[in-house]
Amino acid sequence: MVYGDYQAVFPIVYKKIGFFKKCYPPFFCQQLGLFYQKEENDKGTLNLLANCLNYLNQKIKSYEFCSTSEFMGVFSNIKSDNLEITMPTPLSINVTRKNLVLNLSLKYSEIAGSYSTNTIRNLKRANKASLFIKDYSNPQDVLYFFKKNIEKIANLKSKDFLMLSDLMDSSMEKGIGKIIGVLNPDKMLIACAFIISHLKRDILIYNTADKSYKECHGMTYLIDFYIRNNAESDRVLDFEGSNLPGVYRFYHGFGAIENNYLLIKSKHPGLFRYTSF
Known part of the structure; x- marks a missing residue:
């Protein structure tokens, strides 16, 4: 998936199950997720991610991927600054994987x-x-x-x-x-x-x-x-x-x-x- 004029690229690995598609993390690939040009602030980055996830919700609905480590700091800043970002629901984003x-x-x-x-x-x-x-x-x-x-x-x-x-x-x-x-x-x-x-x-x-x-x-x-x-x-x-x-x-x-x-x-x-x- 390409966002805008290559502001972001989101590799999507999915498998068909009947009439449905499920996006999943492939073996031997720890972090995939969203690769993007650096935004001026964390809110811009999170809005970009929200747009991509909303698109996935429309096209695939069921997805699971491991974001790059850069998002750890972004999410922390969003929580501390109490910024409002419209993420798709239902969604779990608080599962931390150690590296x-x-x-x-x-x-x-x-x-x-x-x-x-x-x-x-x-x-x-x-x-x-x-x-x-x-x-x-x-x-x-x-x-x-x-x-x-x-x-x-x-x-x-x-x-x-x-x-x-x-x-x-x-x-x-x-x-x-x-x-x-x-x-x-x-x-x-x-x-x-x-x-x-x-x-x-x-x-x-x-x-x-x-x-x-x-x-x-x-x-x-x-x-x-x-x-x-x-x-x-x-x-x-x-x-x-x-x-x-x-x-x-x-x-x-x-x-x-x-x-x-x-x-x-x-x-x-x-x-x-x-x-x-």
């Missing part, structure tokens, strides 16, 4: 100085395990590893892994994708991460570790390696979450700070309430 980011502009020693006690302890254990890093150029070399270690936990289907494979292929062809693996002394892959770099932001799209080797702390080793090799750059490492306490604690242990975003959705009763993708 963690790490500024890589500092020296490695300064970043590592913010590691939690638990992260430091696990990193020492990883360093004693004689682990080493391997870069992968072929997504097929790691897809089975991803599927074996995350499929049931993340409730992903075969078609979702095909989508992930396409995303890996496309991003690596464009030179913005990177697959990093951690191997043990027996050359067994024990942890792996897929990262996309764009606009000075390194986004941890997907990562997992083999629980059989959890005492090696392969993922801690991998993330520390990435931080060490990208410190003193004008980049940000985006961990992409999470609301799950254990995952949040793990990422936060590297000194990452919150850069949250909003889940915005309509609250239409009936059919769509019980529909998932």
Whole structure:
């Protein structure tokens, strides 16, 4: 959806259910929502969003998407200033999703100085395990590893892994994708991460570790390696979450700070309430 003379662009991902359409957040895409030219004030931005949501109400009715993190501050200012904005109803805009980011502009020693006690302890254990890093150029070399270690936990289907494979292929062809693996002394892959770099932001799209080797702390080793090799750059490492306490604690242990975003959705009763993708 394009608003005005490209004042805003709103990517709409939807699926047909009978005669109806439902807009939903696609896998492997944390924030989508509205991309817009900066307005002079927050009220102008919110009016722009309201117009887009009203249009969605007319054309799709049932929608759910995660707005970009910039809207967190906008909504906070609207509430504090008591500004009146006509949003479509019924609508839920107060569902906060947690995201963690790490500024890589500092020296490695300064970043590592913010590691939690638990992260430091696990990193020492990883360093004693004689682990080493391997870069992968072929997504097929790691897809089975991803599927074996995350499929049931993340409730992903075969078609979702095909989508992930396409995303890996496309991003690596464009030179913005990177697959990093951690191997043990027996050359067994024990942890792996897929990262996309764009606009000075390194986004941890997907990562997992083999629980059989959890005492090696392969993922801690991998993330520390990435931080060490990208410190003193004008980049940000985006961990992409999470609301799950254990995952949040793990990422936060590297000194990452919150850069949250909003889940915005309509609250239409009936059919769509019980529909998932």
